[in-house]
Amino acid sequence: MTHPGPIGIFDSGIGGLSIARRIRELLPNENLLYVADSIHAPYGEKSEHYIQQRSDAITRFLMENEAKAIVVACNTATVSAIRQLRADYTLPIIGVEPGIKPAALQSKSGVIGVLATSQTLKSESFNNLSRLFSENVRVEIQPCPGLVEQIEALELDSEATQTLVARYVQPLIQKGADHIVLGCTHYAFLAPLIRRAAGAHVEVVNTDMAVARETVRRLQMHNLLSDSPQAGSATFWSSAEPSLAHRQLSELWGERLIVHPMR
Template identity: 55%
Template sequence: MADKRAIGIFDSGIGGLPIAQKVRELLPNENLLYVADTQFAPYGEKSEDEVLARAQAVVEFMLSQNVKAIVVACNTATMIAIKTLRAKYDLPFIGVEPGVKPAAIHTQSGVIGVLATEKTLSSKAFDALAKRVAGHVEVVIQPSPKLVRLVEELKLNPDEACAAVESYVQPLIEKGADTIILGCTHFAHLAPVIELVAGPNISVISTETAVAKEVLRRLENENLLSTQSMDGESAFCSSGDLALFQRQLTRLWGKDALAQKF
């Protein structure tokens, strides 16, 4: 029997859209519910208690919409909240964490750089992740708050974003990093600019495809895949400015995307 319930995907803003796009490509028959908690963005500047409270509020809304699984498409929320969410709610949660493991395998210089929010980089979960999978390399961290705001403001072109990107990327390169991790889902929108600034000798690692594959794996394992033959529908909700969210969706998803309030 087809499980037509939607997959829930949430972030503090539009950072999770690249993950949603990869899930849509990999699972075209699934219905998706994307929630941008923009009234309370960015999570990277909130306390851990605030992030946990907002994550639970979004999950409660998604459960009221009868989702079958939830993707926490935000590094900060994953680091802070996913353990509590999994303990409290009886459905699959798929998180996103910085790609430290592939970076540690890939690096030739023995130094990897991480662009992320201060909240992610200072979390116990990130510290444990780095020690577990990258103990043999040097991990250089770089909080990058301006990049989140650039993305939310749709300032994604090189002429708009290069200066801010360079101010964060250059210190990592100067410290010997040959591999840079995009440790915030928002930064995938700026990947072309980051790659341009970093240059051809620096590898840039993002995790959207890996997260989408994990969604597929979890749904398969729990017999939650939709077997409907028609294309799935995508719904988009925001707790913040709907006019802004509509502009963001139109540019980043397509003209058919409709912004709704939650």
């Protein structure tokens, strides 16, 4: 049996669009719902309890709008809230995990770097993941305060953003990292800057396509894929100021959108 309901996707802001675009590539006939909780961004500077409350409220909102599955397209919300969400709700809930495994398996130098928010880096799940591969590689971490705010402001190539990226990337390179893992979905939109700062010899590891593939797998497992021959729709909500929300989402999605307000 197939299911016509939409896939619900949320992030602390616009970063999860990097995953939503990949889901759209793999599942062009699925309807998507996207919530950008931008007024509460960045989640990385919030308490775990606060993130859990926001994640629960948004999940319930998406379920009220008939979501058949939820993609937590935010590393910080995943490490802080996904365990509780899965305990409370029965629909498939897919999260985001930093690509430490592929980076560790591919590293030649034996050193990988991780760019992420402070909340992600201090989480139990992140540290457990790092320890799994600590026998093979050294994992160097770098919190990145200010980067999410630059992306939310659409400052994707400004001098200030370039300066911040260089400040966070260079210490990892100096420590010998030959792979840099993007541990926040927002950072996918800065991948060109990160590659430029790191140099051609460094691989930048992003898991947006891996999350999209896992979404397909989970929908197949639960017989929830749509069999509609029609192109799927995409509906957007944002808690940001309306004109900013429209500009943010339209620019990064690649077309002019109607963005519904949400608090």
